[in-house]
Amino acid sequence: MFAAPLFLLGLAAAAIPLVLHLRRARHVRRITFSHTRFFDEAFIRSARRARIQDRLLMLLRMALICLFATALARPLLSVPGLGGLTGDRRTVAVILDDSASMSVVTERGVLLDRARDAALAALRDLSTTRGDRATLVLAGDRASGAQVLFDPPTTDLDGVRQAIRGTTPTGLATDLDAAVAAGRAALGQASGRRDIVVVSDLQASAFAPGAFEKADPSIGVCFVSVRPTETEGAGNVSIDAIRFGAARPMRAIPYTFRILITNHGTAPVQRAVQFVIGDEILARREETIEPGRSAIVRFVHRFAEPGWFAGRVGFDPAGQDGRDVQPADDERHFVVHVGAPLEVLAINGAPSRIPRHDELFFLRAALAAGEDGVGRPIVDQIAPTELTTELTTERLEKRPVVVLANVADLEPAQVALLERHVDDGGGLLIALGDRADAERYNQWVGDHRLHGGLLPARLGGRVAVESFVASIDSEHPVMAPFADGRLGYLSSVRVRERFDLVLRQGHDPEGVMMRDSDGRPLLVERRFGKGRVLLFATTVDRDWSDFPLQPAFVPTVYRLLTYLAGSGAGRADFAHTGQIVTLATSIHGAAAHRVVCPDGTVLFPEPPSDPSQRGMVVSTTEISGVYRVERVDAAGGSLVQLFCTNTPRRESRLDDADEATLREHVGDSNLVFIDDGTDIGAAMQTARTGRGLWEQLLIVALLVCLIEPWWANRLTARRGNAPKVATQAQSDSREAA
Amino acid sequence: MPEPTRYLKPEALARLKNLGLAARLVVEGLFAGQHKSPNRGFSIEFAEHRQYTPGIDPRHIDWKVLARRDKYYVKQYEEQTNLRCLLLLDASASMGYRDGGSMTKLEYACFCAASLAYLMQVQHDAFGLITCRERMEHYMPARQGHGHLRMLLERLESLEPRGRTSLPRALHEVAERLGRRALVVVLADLFSTDEGDGAKALIDALSHLRHRKHEVVVLQMLDPSELTFPFGDATQIEDMETNDVITADAEAVRRHYLESLDAYLGAIRSGCLSRGIGYALADTSEPFDRFLGAYLGRRHRLAMSRSA
The missing domain is CATH 2.60.40.10 (Immunoglobulins)
Structure with a gap:
């Protein structure tokens, strides 16, 4: 039995030395020589010996080619019990697919049941007394990577079998790449023969093409397919x-x-x-x-x-x-956060008694448009002169969204108050104008401020060049409807004047939601604790642009403020099982949260592995369902938010790869592919007792490689380095004369 | 009829003319020459007087002494003899071999023989030619003169390599036939056809010549291919004299061949050395004039050192 029988075609190359030898032997040159007096019996013996040596050399070269061809074909010696006779210790990593697709029910039962039987069959020939070891790797696509249950591999084979029997289907996707890598790492440098047995339905989405081509060839990989048949x-x-x-x-x-x-x-x-x-x-x-x-x-x-x-x-x-x-x-599953009517606290930097000259005239009109009396947005307005007394914590708690419209500046205490408000999940929209003082605004940015400051970008100079909206972030939930024109188009918006926004160092370029025809940012977003801040480079009235006169203004304002109002609710409502879910947290009390899983277990969010990222992460999301995030307090726990996970869609595609595709994916090297679900045990027996001979063959071939040139050189030297008769004889004869 | 000077390269002969042939031994000559003879006789240069005894030719009585003393004396002169040289040429089929050299061994030997003959003629020495194959075939006695040289060259021109070789037998015949002492120059490849004609038989035959008081010089002609055996791959080797064919991997048997050749040449060389026979091995890829010049120069220096 050969793992790569195609290489056996290389045996034909063994005919090359034979053909060359016969050609040389048949290509007899006839010469006429002056005498044959030295061609005596010894000469004949010498010629016969040379002929035998040449034939042996030819056989050696043929053997060399045969050895290489056979070794490349990776022969497997199928002699039951040979491993026991030779005393080779075996270490086996069983990779068991526990993804959602393994819960498929066929006429022959659940796929995972068949997979468990195959995995147990893979361990059947192992012996504790011989020192064999095993480990179990679960191939579900977990956020923390493939789950290795016994690391390092254990001699407690019964424990491994018990773990196999106890494996249940999850709602996870499959990641065989990570699982095989984890299996290899677990096998490490274990002595004796090392094998990985992958038992899975082998969905094509489970691994990348050619992922195992460059794998360690000293570890045998055996793929056992338990996928349903086409009809199943x-x-x-x-x-x-x-x-x-x-x-x-x-x-x-x-x-x-x-x-x-x-x-x-x-x-x-x-x-x-x-x-x-x-x-x-x-x-x-x-x-x-x-x-x-x-x-x-x-x-x-x-x-x-x-x-x-x-x-x-x-x-x-x-x-x-x-x-x-x-x-x-x-x-x-799904979770939604139902908002109360939009309540906005607007700080009007340029109020006017003439309504259409008031800075917030168009914004209020936009929020009141299409009103049916239910869920009317509330716009609470404060003049700059009233900020000291009116901008309080209590008022901010009632109004989650704050709008700064053409405000000249804020006192540091008022800035700190807004920082705290946004960090706790509030939203802030900053619209600029002729009264905005760029230098004072830029003082809101810096290491002395919470999270480095509120502003998504520093303010540059005022630019009075007419431009228009050229591009929007079509992936952004606010902007997406304007990309396909469902809610109108923003490209008709003309901007006459604006501030030049200088993105802060390390700012996410994807945070730019809108750019003008000069490529400069017009609308920039920044996450700030649990909340978000939007910075608009121009005014929300018609002083610097005709945006308020465009049809898209109303839905844009409504979607922007609604988006800011929901910023503290978390956006991880479409997570899939096994995904790391990031919970937006404020700077206060982040550690006092817990997560109740769908099965009732409780876990605690952890800081992200990347210190530069904010928030807390939940990495154990293997069960599909609704997860409840609670703040731990004296009452026992109050709901902060919900999120849910669902099985990835690719787990629904069960018939996505035939054997040829799978071979292309996993490669042919060191691979035993068993696809007969009816006789897994027998097939595993064959695969398991197959003993790789290629290493031994390669060693022999290497020895032959060393012998062949040595022998050939020796023959050439003996035949070619004959005594120089003429020179010596002439020299002697001259002396004699 | 054109002048038969094919084997007389002027540039080669010009070089040889200045060297001279210094014989190791003084031999009897037909004509007075440059070579001193131990025999006192009648010649030009006076040596001494000796009392007349009956039997001496009365022409040699010194009449002046008779008139003064009334006694019969005869004049004795220190006689000068010429060299009597016989060139023995092997003309068997094997001498027609050529692979690496510029000419066949026979052609090479003929060039050498012609050059030596011309030199003899210039020195007023007598020279002759003997050709042999299995036996001695043609004998041209040693004589002087340009006409004789012309006849010798014509003979050389007409030689064709053919037949088997039995050089020892031919040498024995030559030894029996030659009456007077002479310098015998053997030009051959020394490869005989008969199995028994090994180095020992050859040395015995050369010793026979020495036994007859002849000075013997052996000039062995070999082609470069015979000295190196440069053939490769499977080869059918056909003997030029016997037409026997042997198939072998030439590359594989080269060592054996060269070892055997080395042993054979070594035996000949040591045999010649022990019996006072001059020996030289010529590689036919080497210009023959250079070979002859070097050899004769060496002989001359040897003779001068002995006379000193």
Whole structure:
């Protein structure tokens, strides 16, 4: 048995020395010589000996080529029990795929059950008395990397078997690259033979093409596929995604949920989708999905109260028609934070008795547009002269969004108050104007300020050059609807004057939401603790631009302020299982939070591994469901926010790779590929007892490589370095004369 | 008929003319020459008087002494003799071999013989030619004169390499046939066809000549290929004299061949040395005039050192 039998074609190259030898032997040159008096019996013996030596040399060269070709073909000696006879100690890393796709139910049972049997079969031939060791690596795509259960590998083989039996499917994706790497690291420099046995359904998305090509060849890798057959894998229907109708639901305003459902099977199916908030089933829709197509089911809900809500959408078993082999993707969770009516505290830097000359005239008008009386935004206005008395902590707690409109400057205490407010999750929009003092604003920036200061960018000089909005960040949740024109276009906005914004060192370039035709930033965002700050380079009235006169002004203002109002709620509502979820935290009391997992376990957020990043991270998110973040206090725990994780969509694609593709992905080197699910034990037996002979063959070939030139040189030297008869004879004869 | 001077290269002969041939031994000559003879006789230069005894030719009686003393005396002169040289040439088929050299061994030997003959003629020495193959085939007695040289050159011109060789047998025949002492110059490759004709048989034959008081010089002609055996790969080797064919990997058997050749040449060289026979090995890739010049110069220096 050979691991790479294609290299056996190289055996044909062994004919080259033979052909050369025969050609040389047949290519007889005939010469006429003056005499044959020295061609006696000894001469004949010498010629015969030379012929034998030449043939032996030819055989040696043929053997050399055969050895190399055979070694490259990686022969496996299949002699049961040979490992025991030779006393080789074995160390095996079993990589078990515990991803969501392993929960597929086929006619032969759950995939993970078959995988467990195969993994146990891989350990069957190991012996504790011989010193064999084993470890178990779970191949789910965890945030912390592949989970190695026994590191270093243990001789407690029963413990490893027990761990295999206790493995259950998770909602994780698969990362075989990381798992094999972890397996190799666990095997380390263990003595004896080292093997990695990968038991998985081998989804193509689980590893990168050619990931194992440059792997350590001294470690044998055996892939055991337990994937469902083509007929078994057919018939899966999955809920792939939930799309929200707006960035944030508001109290009493209808909010749309769009559910994306995909039929991966080969026949039309009918599904009943349930919409659940909390534990209450609020709606049910039936949908027929054509094979290979997706459908969107829409639910609209009006939240009566503000606050956090968790829900889910899933298939109703009662309305199920046709097969569905993958239960892990039949349900998807979501969380939403329902905001109260938008309440804005606006500091008007240029108030006027003439309404249209007032700095906030257009902003107030925009927030009042399309009002139906429900959820009316509240704009609380303060004049600069009242700041000392009116800008208080209590007032800021009631108004999460603050707008500075053409304000000349703030006192340091007022700046500190705003910093604290934003750090705790508030939003701040700074619009500039003719009264803004750039030098005073720039003093808000520096190491002496909280988080380095509020401003996303330093203010440069005023630029009175007409330009227009040239580009927006189409990926930003606020700007995205303007990229495709759903809410109008911003490209028609003309800017006559603005401040030059100088991005701060280390500022994320993606934080620039809007640029003008000169490529200069117009609207810049910065995260600040749990909140966000937006800096607009021009005015919010029509003094410096015609933006307030454009149709896109109203939705832009509304989306910007709504976005700022929801900044403290966290944005990790679309995390997938195994993902590291970052919780935005303020500078105060970050350590006093805990996270209650879907299964009821409690864990505590940790600081991020990168010290430059702020917030706290939750890295144990293997279970799909809703996670509850609580602030630990005397009452036991008050809700701070919710987030949820769902199984990645790629776990729903079960039939994405044939054997040729898999071979291309994993490479042929040192690889035993077993794809017969019906006889895993027998196939594993063959693979396991196959003893790699290539190293021994390469050693022999190396010895032959050393012998061949030595012998060939010796023969050449003996034949070529004959005594120089003529010179010596002539010299002697002259002396004799 | 054109002048048969094919083997007389003027530049070669010009070089040889200034060297002279210094014989190791004084031999009897037909004509007075530059070589002193131990025999007193009748010649030009007076040596002494001796009392007349009956039997001496009355022409040699010194009549002046008879008139003064009334006694019969005869004049004795110190006689000068010429060299009597016989060039013995092997004309067998093997002498026609040429691979690495500029000419065949026979051509090379003919050039050497012609040069030596011309030199003899200039020195008023007698020279002759003997050709042999399995036996002695042609004998041209030693004589002087330009006409004789012309005949010798014509003979050399007409030589063709053919037939087998049995040089020892030919040498024995020559030894039996030559009456007077002479300088015998053997020009051959010394390879005989018969299995038994090894180095010992050859040395015995040369000793036979020495036994007859002849001065013997052996000039062995070999082609460079015979000295180095430069052949490679599988080779069929055909004997030029016997037409026997042997197949062998020439490269593989080169060492054996060269070792055997070395032993053979060593035996000949030591045999010649022990019996006072001059010996030189000529590589036919070397210009023959250079070879002859070097050899004769060495002989001359040797003779001068002995006479001193």
